[in-house]
Amino acid sequence: MFLGSLVFAQKADSHTKIGGGKDAHGCLVSAGQTYSQIQKKCLQSFAQKVKLVEQNPTESYTKQTGVIFSKDMKKAEIFLPDGKENSMILSKSGKESVWKKGEYALSPEGKGYELKKNNVVIYK
Template sequence: MKKLILTAVGFAVLSACNKPQTNENTIKNEQKAVGADQDDHGCKASAGQTWSELKQNCIQVFNEGFRLNPVTPPKDAAVTSAFVLMSEDQSRLELFLPEQTDHHTVILNKSDKGMYQNAQYQYDPVKSVLYLNGVEQYKGNVE
């Protein structure tokens, strides 16, 4: 009986000392602290930051940009806004579009007619409307 108890205690001690198997991904995930999600530019997505080509800095686009909402919002999904950000001299405009998953923005140059445009996009600052290939996609609240 003593041998059986000693054997059971021995197995319990050995199994308690057994270190769980971990792989490299588990270790990386455990070591990643909250707020340690910097991108290549040092912007922290958890703080709502994204890189701005115009500002050459991390910004919170919802604080610095102008919000544009979809012209036809989705029926059973959350509305995801686009944002525009003007350069200080107002000669260029940066678009932050929700459908851009690669975190790259689109830069539009101001034309002599006051519109901002490139081959695909056109932004009318008077009407606060963003067009994609000539079709109205996003609109801001103009008062």
Template structure:
């Protein structure tokens, strides 16, 4: 009887060890692509995380902040680019697209030989740079230089 018990114990241990040592059967799972596609693109295919937005004037994705920066009239010294408007001109400079901080853009058209571009009650005026007025009230202005404005210097004073 002792031998019989030993025999069953030995078989139980052998079977249970093989059960746990056996590699699990591979399970077929559908392959999922780990790349994210079109999650960050707008309806025109512009990559928002890289700063691109759709230009109605140029019919392509552009970085508006590479245009002429206009600061808010009530906060002209701001360094917060999200509060600024930007202007991009076409090649002839007879039209310009204005990008406002609230993701609205519109195209202004030059009025004759004057230095004024107009759209509805908006006027872009070339005056010591550019001024954007709405119904005659100044809302944005800038020096007319293209690109981001930097108020300080990367170099300590006196070094070049």
């Protein structure tokens, strides 16, 4: 009798969905996906080519963020782990080399980029 119950329990569990939580855009949250406004699809921000690392961590770990650029390089999308939104779009015009939005500015620095908030480097 016990063996039959065990087999039944295993079979029932094999049909249970694991990690099925999706956000409003259908992105699989448990897989670290978030929606990109620039690419119009779900992606893993931490797996992007351009990555920035937190400069002055307040936690016992260092946070990381990804950056995606529009094809014309006029917009940059950043994925801030502590942001109210999943991502933020910064823009530049003309021949400027800095993407801006409010208190944030993203600029080329050496071979990479740095993100400033109120003129203080927060990610590099």
